[in-house]
Amino acid sequence: MKEPLAPFDSDAHDKRLMLRIADEDEDALRELVEKHQGTVYGTIAKMLGDPIEAQDLAQRVFVRIYRAAPTYRATAQFKTWMFTIVRNLVFNEHRRRSRATLVPLHPPDGESAGASTGPLPALDLPDTAHKSPSEQLLQDEMMRAVNAAILELPEQQRLAIILRRYDEFSYEEIAEVLKTSVSATKSLLFRARETLRGVLSDYMENQR
Amino acid sequence: MNGSHQPTPPPEDFDLLDRVLGAAPMPEPDAWFTARTLARCRSSQPTARPAISWGYLWRRWAVAGVFTLCLAGFGLQQLHRNHTLRIHHQHSAQEAFEVISKVDTDSDLSWQDSSL
Numbered sequence: 001m002k003e004p005l006a007p008f009d010s011d012a013h014d015k016r017l018m019l020r021i022a023d024e025d026e027d028a029l030r031e032l033v034e035k036h037q038g039t040v041y042g043t044i045a046k047m048l049g050d051p052i053e054a055q056d057l058a059q060r061v062f063v064r065i066y067r068a069a070p071t072y073r074a075t076a077q078f079k080t081w082m083f084t085i086v087r088n089l090v091f092n093e094h095r096r097r098s099r100a101t102l103v104p105l106h107p108p109d110g111e112s113a114g115a116s117t118g119p120l121p122a123l124d125l126p127d128t129a130h131k132s133p134s135e136q137l138l139q140d141e142m143m144r145a146v147n148a149a150i151l152e153l154p155e156q157q158r159l160a161i162i163l164r165r166y167d168e169f170s171y172e173e174i175a176e177v178l179k180t181s182v183s184a185t186k187s188l189l190f191r192a193r194e195t196l197r198g199v200l201s202d203y204m205e206n207q208r
Numbered sequence: 209m210n211g212s213h214q215p216t217p218p219p220e221d222f223d224l225l226d227r228v229l230g231a232a233p234m235p236e237p238d239a240w241f242t243a244r245t246l247a248r249c250r251s252s253q254p255t256a257r258p259a260i261s262w263g264y265l266w267r268r269w270a271v272a273g274v275f276t277l278c279l280a281g282f283g284l285q286q287l288h289r290n291h292t293l294r295i296h297h298q299h300s301a302q303e304a305f306e307v308i309s310k311v312d313t314d315s316d317l318s319w320q321d322s323s324l
Binding site: 026030033034037038039041042043045046054055059062066139142143146147150161165193196197200203204 | 224225226227228229231232233234235236237238241242244245246248249252253
């Protein structure tokens with residue numbers, strides 16, 4: 001009788017990749033980037049609402065991971081360590097933006113294709129092949145409203161809700177990334193949800 | 209903590225909010241993200257590990273230098289020893305020569321005396 005396969009330990013695999021990256025193994029670096037680029041880029045894009053800046057910051061996260069590989073010590077989960085880097089870069093960028101007066105190079109064009117999704121590009125739209133035009137319109141509007149509502153949250157609450165809802169982090173993992181307690185994390189999430197519930201109440205009614 | 213005093217939202221609203229939030233999925237990076245990231249990692253090596261580090265070079269030269277000094281010291285010691293031995297042999301030879309010549313001189317003189 002065959003023994004059941006051991007469940008894949010993603011964290012152990014990431015740590016093994018880090019050891020190989022420390023030995024200048026580029027295939028290991030590629031594998032790590034491909035594995036985590038979705039969550040890293042997606043989280044940063046949700047946090048900043050700017051896909052161009054999110055690309056730059058996401059690359060910088062992986063550059064930091066690469067440069068830290070020779071001295072990396074697996075004392076904690078790799079995922080939470082990686083997202084601590086994400087948090088630091090995003091919060092620094094947020095503070096830099098709050099000090100600077102930003103003028104967009106390209107003013108938003110409401111008539112061009114794909115720009116109706118607001119701050120995020122059209123390629124981020126969910127599959128709409130089976131939706132009628134009115135459903136598509138509602139979908140676009142809801143997506144813009146959700147992204148705008150998330151961007152209005154304070155940065156700690158914003159990151160907490162993104163990590164919880166989109167990255168499916170546990171309370172403990174979020175607490176580790178935010179360097180706070182589990183109860184404080186739950187409080188952050190509760191307040192974020194209350195705020196979002198108020199802002200998005202109309203859309204919640206439509207979902208009933 | 210504050211969290212323990214907050215009322216738990218009803219499950220229905222919880223699911224509804226999650227459903228609404230799901231209407232704005234996480235954006236995906238473009239197809240070139242991995243390639244650009246790898247290139248940026250490669251070019252970000254101001255502290256890249258060189259093929260030969262200064263520490264490695266220094267250690268090599270230090271070991272070679274100490275070894276050379278030891279060899280030189282041993283060589284000098286051998287030279288000094290050989291030189292000392294040569295001088296000692298020369299002294300011994302000279303002493304032997306002096307002894308022999310003295311013996312010869314004495315024997316000459318005694319012959320002369322006996323002849324008188």
